[in-house]
Amino acid sequence: MAKQMTEMLKGTLEGIVLATIARQPAYGYEITARLRDEGFADIVEGTVYALLVRIEQRGLVDVTKVPSEKGPPRKVYSLNSAGSDYLDEFWRSWNFLAERIEQLHHYREGE
Amino acid sequence: MAKQMTEMLKGTLEGIVLATIARQPAYGYEITARLRDEGFADIVEGTVYALLVRIEQRGLVDVTKVPSEKGPPRKVYSLNSAGSDYLDEFWRSWNFLAERIEQLHHYREGE
DNA sequence: TACCGGTAGATAGCAACACTGAATAGCGCG
């Protein structure tokens, strides 16, 4: 993966995952697959699992164990109200940053 | 600073600074001031200087020492062609990421 | 039985990067 992308994902991947499970609760393996479908082809499972552990420990998500037909039980994550607040905060930060960066993008010709 | 913002700046601050000096060559102290003016109120000098050292070592910028009327000589950074290529790459990564994230943003209501 | 591939999760170690906090240095002014 482009190094640029790797670094950009730091701090945004968390929001991306939270937004993903906000749309629809999901388990780790599934989340990775969804991200891949959405274009993040190089996202690695290990990365997602580690992230999920973090947001669980911070109390942003609720976890339910659901037996799977194939393989070990799934840990299904769903956004709780703390997570929802945190996600709102994420969007505020994102909007702020995206705005300034788009400005820089359009300034390409002089001031 | 909000932790979200701190993490989001990883990987983007570098592009922001490169884009800034692409518009107009500048020295560290000045860049910090510009960023502050543009809304990044909490950016710390130490952060910017460390970043400038990195991009200089990677050969993305040319450096000229310019005597200052007040204080030690300024190190004026300007984007060279390698930096310009790198900045293009940054914009590609940024556009990709921003596109997916905006999509998630608008999906707020079901699929 | 024994093995393999796909599903599902966990973990240790690493590198990159922004932040904190402080130190250093040059200059003008009272």
Place this chain on the structure above:
DNA sequence: CGCGCTATTCAGTGTTGCTATCTACCGGTA
């Protein structure tokens, strides 16, 4: 001379994504 402003540097810290590997459960097949 000491103070404040300009300007740069640096050591140490914490977070985060990646690499690589390991465990575990299941169905199919030889």
